[in-house]
Amino acid sequence: MLPKTDEVRAVITGLIHPNRLGWMFDNVIPFSFGEASFELSVHDGQFNVLVVAKWPDDPATFLNDVGTMVQGCVDSLGFCLATPLRAEILSMSVEGRVLIYRASQWPDLLDGNSSSRVEGERLEPLTSAAINEPLLRLALADLRAAQESAVDTVMLCYRAIESIRQWFAIGSGEGDNDRKRSWQDLRDRLEIDREDLDALRDRAQARRHGGTLPVSFAERLEALRLARRVVEKFVAYRQSTLEAEQSQEEG
The missing domain is CATH 1.20.120 (Four Helix Bundle (Hemerythrin (Met), subunit A))
Structure with missing residues (x-):
């Protein structure tokens, strides 16, 4: 596990549903919150978020926060197209290692x-x-x-x-x-x-x-x-x- 004080570079990946129509953004969208900076790219119904941030105390909540930002950008696209779109985070990898894999099921509720x-x-x-x-x-x-x-x-x-x-x-x-x-x-x-x-x-x-x-x-x-x-x-x-x-x- 990486030290919480270290600045890390991470990649968060996911899909935009329904994903059969190849949703895309013409440009990379930069955003930030707290001390973290992000770059969101969307191509062919898939998205990547490049992250530069300190390792979060609560990775699950951090992913929720990033997902909210991504969903807002995707909702902007959906608004322009009058189409309901949903962003689904699949994984987060840090320094080339997959540390978190997001499944649709919540094992903690079972x-x-x-x-x-x-x-x-x-x-x-x-x-x-x-x-x-x-x-x-x-x-x-x-x-x-x-x-x-x-x-x-x-x-x-x-x-x-x-x-x-x-x-x-x-x-x-x-x-x-x-x-x-x-x-x-x-x-x-x-x-x-x-x-x-x-x-x-x-x-x-x-x-x-x-x-x-x-x-x-x-x-x-x-x-x-x-x-x-x-x-x-x-x-x-x-x-x-x-x-x-x-x-x-x-x-």
Whole structure:
């Protein structure tokens, strides 16, 4: 491992999706933040970022920050073309050595199993709920986007939980008391601590209102874990409720 005080030269590589149309920039785009300087080049749907910087204390958060800058440049291209484009970082190499490889999967969110296969008995309740519950589909879509967008992770995780909260509000009004009751139902029935939800809400506030706030990799991980826990408990609660109703009908 390189000393943290040493200035290093690194190359960050990635793809721009959809990558079948050969996206490109005519010129290299220089940018900087902190004491680091960068040069972004895009050709044939691939990008390279040349980096000159001190070795970061938190490489994962550093990659998130770089990814946000790259995505902003790619969004600029997409804006001009009226096309949604997504930048995906694949790896970072330093002094010719690949030190970080970015896969799409988050092993830290899994229970020790990072394979691409999911047992049917685990997947079926989730797919059944997704087919029948529009609010869950919205929550899952937000969590997908939360894993991709560093700057939006916390806000999207909270919005995913808000979609689940809406399920508990079905049939009630939209007044303050109704909202409080639906949040209470979510916390009680899914056994989620209010302190955790409040902390996530406060952290998401700036982005929800159009602002921005630095988010570390650890904070992203914490937000995703909470939102995933809410989704998993909701699916289990919904399944048990349906089974109880079916049992009563048969009885």
